[in-house]
Amino acid sequence: MPSSNRAASNDCITVDFNGQPMNARAGESLAEFIDRLGKDPNQLATAVNAEFVPRDMRKTLLLQQGDAIMTFEPITGG
Amino acid sequence: MSTFSVYGVSLSSRFFLGTAGYPSPAILKEAIAASGAEVLTMGIKRQAANVAAAGHNQWWSLIRETGRHILPNTAGCRTAKEAVALAQMARELFETNWIKLEVVGDDYSLQPDSFELVAAAEQLVGLGFNVFPYCTEDLIAAQRLVDAGCQVLMPWAAPIGSGQGITNRRALARMREKFHNLFLVVDAGIGAPSHAAEAMEIGFDAVLLNSAVAQSRAPVEMSAAFSKVIEAGRMAHLAGVIPAQDFATPSTPVTGQPFLIHKAG
Numbered sequence: 001m002p003s004s005n006r007a008a009s010n011d012c013i014t015v016d017f018n019g020q021p022m023n024a025r026a027g028e029s030l031a032e033f034i035d036r037l038g039k040d041p042n043q044l045a046t047a048v049n050a051e052f053v054p055r056d057m058r059k060t061l062l063l064q065q066g067d068a069i070m071t072f073e074p075i076t077g078g
Numbered sequence: 079m080s081t082f083s084v085y086g087v088s089l090s091s092r093f094f095l096g097t098a099g100y101p102s103p104a105i106l107k108e109a110i111a112a113s114g115a116e117v118l119t120m121g122i123k124r125q126a127a128n129v130a131a132a133g134h135n136q137w138w139s140l141i142r143e144t145g146r147h148i149l150p151n152t153a154g155c156r157t158a159k160e161a162v163a164l165a166q167m168a169r170e171l172f173e174t175n176w177i178k179l180e181v182v183g184d185d186y187s188l189q190p191d192s193f194e195l196v197a198a199a200e201q202l203v204g205l206g207f208n209v210f211p212y213c214t215e216d217l218i219a220a221q222r223l224v225d226a227g228c229q230v231l232m233p234w235a236a237p238i239g240s241g242q243g244i245t246n247r248r249a250l251a252r253m254r255e256k257f258h259n260l261f262l263v264v265d266a267g268i269g270a271p272s273h274a275a276e277a278m279e280i281g282f283d284a285v286l287l288n289s290a291v292a293q294s295r296a297p298v299e300m301s302a303a304f305s306k307v308i309e310a311g312r313m314a315h316l317a318g319v320i321p322a323q324d325f326a327t328p329s330t331p332v333t334g335q336p337f338l339i340h341k342a343g
Contacts, residue, residue: 020127043135044125045167050159052166070124072167074138076106077121077151078096078238078288 013065024063031058033069045072079309082283084117084261085176085208085229087147091116091133092278093308094149094263096288102298103140109291109301110144118146119178119286121153122168149210151178156191157342158198165202176200178232179211188238188266192219196226197315203227212265217256224260231260232286235277236267239289243273247280271307278311279319 008059011026015033024033030053034041046053047070053061079090095115100106110118118141140149150168155161157295158181165177181198190213199209203226210230213221214302220231236242244250254262261288264277265286274285285308294300334340 018125018127022127043171044124045170047163047167050163052163054166055170072122072164072171073125074135074150075121075123076097076099076137076141076317077119077153078098 013063015063015066016068018070021027026063026065029059030061030063030069033063034058034071037071039071043073046070047072082261088093089116089147091305092284093305094265094284094286095291095301096121096135096286097141098288099292100230102134105297106137106292107140107144107293108298109248110141110146112298112302112305113291114305116146116150117286118144119149119151119288120172121151122164122171126226147176148172148174149176149178150174151212152198155181156182156183156194156197158194158201161194161198162201162205165207166205167200169207175206175208177209178208190234192216192222193328195219196222199223199226199228210263215246217252217253220253220257224257228264229261231257232263232265233265235264235273238266240267241269241290242267243269244276244280247276247339250277250282252282271303274304275307275311275314279314 012023013026014021015024028044030048031041035048046058048061049068081088081090091114093113093115094117095110096119097106097111100109120141126162150172152161152164155164161179161181168177169175179195179198179202181194182188192214195211195213199211202209209228210232211228212232213219213223215233223231229249233250235244247260261283263284263286264282266273268285268287268290274287279287287304291301291304
């Protein structure tokens, strides 16, 4: 599980979001970052650096420079 | 149809249906209805970077509305670590402990990687999942999966999407014999309804398929056809299929040739 005790600051950081570089505030939580995307946070699952982050832990996980954030959604499947 | 239980869930249909590759949501909906399937498989995928532009997930809404049990898969995973992470996401998205565990080791055959599969199953059972592992007919790997806590095994008939049908009947029959109390599902490689019937005649408890219905010319009719033969195959298994033999045995109880009487002496 990614650490939730990360240092917060006002600096801008760069994270990787689903393969694309994006800006985030240092110390911004994963929940805040997802909210800014404008999608229903209950309709997607999240991972940071390839580790699952449960919905109830998004608020306490603070993003860091270089973090790889991925979001997932249901699809049809066999 | 009689009922049976899988991980404590009561079911009556032995037809598990995949939801991918249908021409339209409406046809999928009709195919589900025609199948009578109570278990539907689904997947999860990483979203595009421009997630805000993504539209409403029409397929998932439709499938959810059917009220069927969802069996999410871990398609695309190559390692136990990936599969465990994806399974946890699936549990959150679909609100179920069921997981169809797929960990493949080869792009050409999409053959399950038994080593990673067992490692993932051990972890997932520890995390409270009900694991449905997609596996080969390898009896040792199967035993390891059972030892890990799997109450269901899902061996392939043939490579995913190949439509070849059961390529190793004897191995599947041996698996049925060895794990006689376990819930066994033939998963992958089914192309024609006769393939599904064969699996059920061997004694498998259910059949899971997707492409054979979704890629057919008329998915709704094909779904109905599979539904009928899966039930027929089950009935045949219970009734007892006669063993094959290399020589003929007359079925009509005639007295020799009609006009030829063998005289004694």
